[in-house]
Amino acid sequence: EAGVTQSPTHLIKTRGQQATLRCSPISGHTSVYWYQQALGLGLQFLLWYDEGEERNRGNFPPRFSGRQFPNYSSELNVNALELEDSALYLCASSGEGAPYNEQFFGPGTRLTVL
Amino acid sequence: DAKTTQPTSMDCAEGRAANLPCNHSTISGNEYVYWYRQIHSQGPQYIIHGLKNNETNEMASLIITEDRKSSTLILPHATLRDTAVYYCIVRVATGTASKLTFGTGTRLQVTL
Numbered sequence: 001e002a003g004v005t006q007s008p009t010h011l012i013k014t015r016g017q018q019a020t021l022r023c024s025p026i027s028g029h030t031s032v033y034w035y036q037q038a039l040g041l042g043l044q045f046l047l048w049y050d051e052g053e054e055r056n057r058g059n060f061p062p063r064f065s066g067r068q069f070p071n072y073s074s075e076l077n078v079n080a081l082e083l084e085d086s087a088l089y090l091c092a093s094s095g096e097g098a099p100y101n102e103q104f105f106g107p108g109t110r111l112t113v114l
Numbered sequence: 115d116a117k118t119t120q121p122t123s124m125d126c127a128e129g130r131a132a133n134l135p136c137n138h139s140t141i142s143g144n145e146y147v148y149w150y151r152q153i154h155s156q157g158p159q160y161i162i163h164g165l166k167n168n169e170t171n172e173m174a175s176l177i178i179t180e181d182r183k184s185s186t187l188i189l190p191h192a193t194l195r196d197t198a199v200y201y202c203i204v205r206v207a208t209g210t211a212s213k214l215t216f217g218t219g220t221r222l223q224v225t226l
Contacts, residue, residue, distance in 0.1 A: 004157070033213065040168060043158070043201075043216035056213055090157050092214075099205040100146065105157030 002027065004093050004106035012112045013081050021076040021109045025093030031055075032074040033094070033103060034066060038087035047088075049074055081113045117201045123221040126196075132189040134220050136202030139183040146207050147178060150214070151186045151198040158201065158216075161187065192224045 005024045013019050025032050034046040045058040049068035062078040072093075077084055087108050092103035119137040125134065148163040162169055162176045164185070169176045175188040186191040188198055201219040 025134070035216075036177070040123075042218060043152075043214075045213040045215065048213055088155070100163055101205075102148070102160045102163065104160060108155075109159050 001114060004104055005059065005090050006089075006106040008109060009107070010012045010110050010112070012114065014114050015081055016017075017073035017081050019078045019081060021078075021089050021091075021111070023074045023076070023091030023106060025072050025074070025091075025095070026104055029095035029104075030039055030072055031094040032068055032072065033092040034043075034074070034076050034096075035090045037062075037090060038084070040103050043090070043107055047076070056100070081112050086111060086113045091113075118204055118217055120200075120202050120217065120220045122218065123223065123226060124214045124221050126192045127222040127226055128174055128193055128226055129191055132150070132167070132192040132196065132198050132224070134189075134202075134222065135184065136187070137184045138202070138204045141182050141204050142206075145204045145208050147176065147182075148203045148205065148214070149174070149176065150201045150203065150216075151194075151197040152219070161200075161208075162226075190220075193223050196222065197224045198222060203204075 007022045007042040033048050035043050037043045048056040052068050066076040068074045088108045090108045092105045094101050094103045146163050149161040150158040152158040164176045170179050178185045199219040199221050201216050
């Protein structure tokens, strides 16, 4: 069974640009979660999408946004990039086959803002 | 979600059992204990979870005290590949509070 996939693996942007990160959940999972892991700050919850809708949001500014598509894949958009947005962005999925809401993580996208 | 307390780091010799403790004294009756681990620069990996009974799977065992205020993750025969940061998370299993709140975790170093 294929796991959670994320693209790109690495992304380099400059301040002020926009970044788009993509995530494909495990087949059958309808929930997608986004987390940020910045150096020295640990894993921070960003967004949760389920059945195409945003269900919960972490303490991040509105320039962090996303969406979930009908096939349950998801995009995370970060506008007006700042240097401190440099981090590993992790996507996780959950749903059918994970009745206790275990979340299964992808390998992450490492975003570097110069 | 209830707060958890874990030691910052632990060492374990390869082949020995690694016992990772977690305190969660404010856990609610409907909250589960989940364990994840993160090997350097990879996505976290789900290990095991439990409510009040001890649990075992192919990766580990989870021992939860009777009052549910603490638990221990046991890796029965640690290998070098078990070197990782281990996170203990307490949360409800369903509903809107489905996010994972990661603490600082325990950095387990398995040595020869």
